[in-house]
Amino acid sequence: MTYTPVDNAVDSSSAARQGAADYPGLDDWRSLPIAQQPSWRDHPGYDAAIAELSMVPPLVFAGEVDILRDRLAAAAQGKAFLLQGGDCAETFDGATADKISARVKTILQMAVVLTYGASLPVIKMGRMAGQFAKPRSSNDETRAGQTLPAYRGDMVNGYDFTPESREHNPARMVRAYHTSASTLNLIRAFTQGGFADLRLVHHWNKGFTSNPAHSRYESLAREIDRAVRFMDACGADFEALKRVEFFASHEALLLDYERALTRIDSRTGRPYDTSGHFLWIGERTRDLDSAHVDFLSKVRNPIGVKLGPNTKPEDALALIDKLDPEREPGRLTFITRMGAQNIREKLPPLVERVTASGAQVLWVTDPMHGNTVTSPNGYKTRNFDDVMDEVRGFFEVHSSLGTFPGGLHVEMTGDDVAECLGGADPVDQEAFLEGYESVCDPRLNHMQSLEMAFLVAGALSRKD
Template structure:
């Protein structure tokens, strides 16, 4: 079992850091191997069962969080605001879908990012690209951009701190359904959007009805909240893979749900091999050039037993391409038996650089891709199982549009992302109301 977990070392491994110091890397890996698990196998099994329900159309998945977490962002206020945003969205989606919502944070591990180029050039100076705080620093200096293995240990501790706060907030009354609903009422009051006000009033009526019926609101003060991230840095993921004492199976205890990115899903590659051997529920990002053969071979490699809840495909097609590119893949997967969960990532296929040099996305493009996702599944009679969003709980100005009508000039006001643009708090809630409408139309 343990020997198989290292088979990836003989395979092509895309997007890996160039550490340059073998002794420092060995020391970091050894520290991680001795560190306690960040999550537990039983929690991963519980999530797998919930994802299986979503694949059957009996639940809906909300996956959201930062594009790239930073060590400086590992503080109580930032983590609280991200959780608050996801909880607010989940209440609206629960009402719209009339289904439980699985809350899956892009949190507590999203400290590394793949890059399209190994170098970044500014004013004629070229340095290694920023690959996330788990690898190097964002500051544009030679020392800051050096790939430092000690940062892997920092990423572990930052993930541990984040998980501690997540558990405290979601189990300590912060997630109380009544309180979250009041937050949403405040949002609706500020938008002047009558369509959102109608849904908020309907939710309010449902809450009063539950209260009149003697619903146990104390039981609604806590929620299950799971952590996910892209399993990018293989030394980190392998060091945090442990054998479960109950079953003897390997689990990647760096997070409940880990996914393989579009740039690292090579069928003969190291990422697919390592994740094929762990028992976590796993995901794979699929871009518009994905072929039917690709998805069939990924299923055979990652989910050979066709286990419900095991495999999630996360489409990232772009608003202009999803209606053409997605149907053939969904049909192919449906014919392969099993229960693969489909989630839509409407962020990564819609990015572009603004004239002022900011990486951004249009809110309307994000919504259009989501509409296309739901339309494809409705036409095929398959299940649109969830959404995957890059978002923050802060009032940043990184994506154009939304009811605030952030324009080109507005991007400079509070553009804080160190990588890709995120929906701000208000835009995230607006997405939730619009997706709730789509869920109601299924």
């Protein structure tokens, strides 16, 4: 991995150290190698942005984080399944009520398919309300002879290819906070105010174009309706069906932002990163001696780590020792992103060694990032068949080893975009010309997301 020198990457000013009271070791990351950080140390608005983020209310609360840890512990024990989905990179302009509701609706639909098909509780988690920054393979981008900083997500700079837009601006962190707050407010209204009532499963499908996946979903919804009517006739209390738990997650990439939103919990005296319930470390930033691993080892949130095909069993064991030294169920999730061609060969040694160590991590598949290709007409895309094959391989590996495939992590949207090739109603590369909307990586559209949910539900039900 290539790291930016520390003295060029991290501000150690007093403003940067605000956000949580002093806690032993919480700022050790500042002296460690750190990758994928913006070059905004000397920006005149840096101190003001950090100071403001250090004083704003938390986006999530420590009690909610603790509940999620309990839910993930159940999944690690094979008693629940994690469904985590959302945009590759959220945008400020995309944080509209329609787009947020469509995304939440699709995740709820997928969860219903999984719950009903597998008879297993599903933990619902969005890549939402904080996924505004992305690691990049290059610091710069060149077009027509002009070289500018690469787009690193709306929390850092703009997508428009101009010097003004591509400047790394710390004020964008403050806008990301407020956009996340409004997104979470809407999610809570949807999931706690009756929108997510299980008796409304038919309504979640309205407004979407008719296609094979929706027809299959409608059939399942009718079965649920019949079951609900039966329970109603038996006098069942439906209060529990009116609302659902929904958690927010993102990659903890920008440590300036994460540190500024870290607070000390008054109940326990421990630090919680209140920017989201669940945070993960990416494949590019998971070096054991890096700033990202050190910082996230100090907060109480459940932590995920992306593991690619070059991960060695020793790497996984060292990460467990660093991030989960107390071997606490629900604390650590390994999100594997191997690629369809590697999953059946590369995953078994990791699972075998981790299982033999006695650690109880949650295993989740990310079938998206290892299957990225470029289409003949130049678009970054993924073949749906490859994505599905990695999911199948993930389940096959765990079935052969007698371990539990505990979750699914996908980049998806509730919109009918055209970004990934294939599916039951096939997307071809010509559809990209009008339907490609992602500013970063390609996402499954609504129909493809439902197709995947039916595949996973079938794989889970066969484990019984």
